Amino acid sequence: MKEKEIIKKYRKDDFAIVWKPKLCIHSAICVKELPEVYNPNEKPWIKQENASVEALKAQIAKCPSGALAYEIENQKQEKEDTAMEDTKVVLRKNGPLLVHGNLEVTDAEGNTEKKERITAFCRCGASENKPYCDGAHNSVGFEG
Numbered sequence: 802m803k804e805k806e807i808i809k810k811y812r813k814d815d816f817a818i819v820w821k822p823k824l825c826i827h828s829a830i831c832v833k834e835l836p837e838v839y840n841p842n843e844k845p846w847i848k849q850e851n852a853s854v855e856a857l858k859a860q861i862a863k864c865p866s867g868a869l870a871y872e873i874e875n876q877k878q879e880k881e882d883t884a885m886e887d888t889k890v891v892l893r894k895n896g897p898l899l900v901h902g903n904l905e906v907t908d909a910e911g912n913t914e915k916k917e918r919i920t921a922f923c924r925c926g927a928s929e930n931k932p933y934c935d936g937a938h939n940s941v942g943f944e945g
């Protein structure tokens with residue numbers, strides 16, 4: 802049975818960072834790029850008021866898992882970011898298989914789920930959220 806998706810929003814004025822923890826593959830790219838915004842040792846761990854909207858958008862586009870997105874005035878991420886593009890598959894060293902593009906994923910029971918923008922699939926076998934990566938490849942020391 803599918804677990805309910807957890808979605809957290811960090812809002813300031815009309816801009817909100819949307820974080821889906823189940824999708825995070827713990828690449829720490831956000832922490833390296835904007836440490837003044839993303840600090841896992843603090844609560845809340847995202848402080849969007851510490852960077853400009855443009856800087857936040859540019860960084861969110863680099864999140865390799867799709868765990869980060871944004872909303873403006875209760876609208877979903879701008880169309881250009883979710884528009885259908887050619888599907889691209891990228892293997893992340895010692896990590897997941899990243900599929901770029903909009904997807905429909907059907908599990909063994911026939912349940913279908915829509916995925917947008919980018920989806921990280923587990924290659925190490927240790928994820929507790931299969932078929933998706935949950936960052937467990939780091940703790941099991943997956944190589945490949």
Ligand code: SF4
Nearest residue numbers: 825826828829831864
């Ligand atoms: S996957 Fe995205 S949200 Fe998770 S640590 Fe990496 S950049 Fe941050």
Ligand code: FES
Nearest residue numbers: 923924925934937
């Ligand atoms: S590849 Fe990330 S949890 Fe398996």
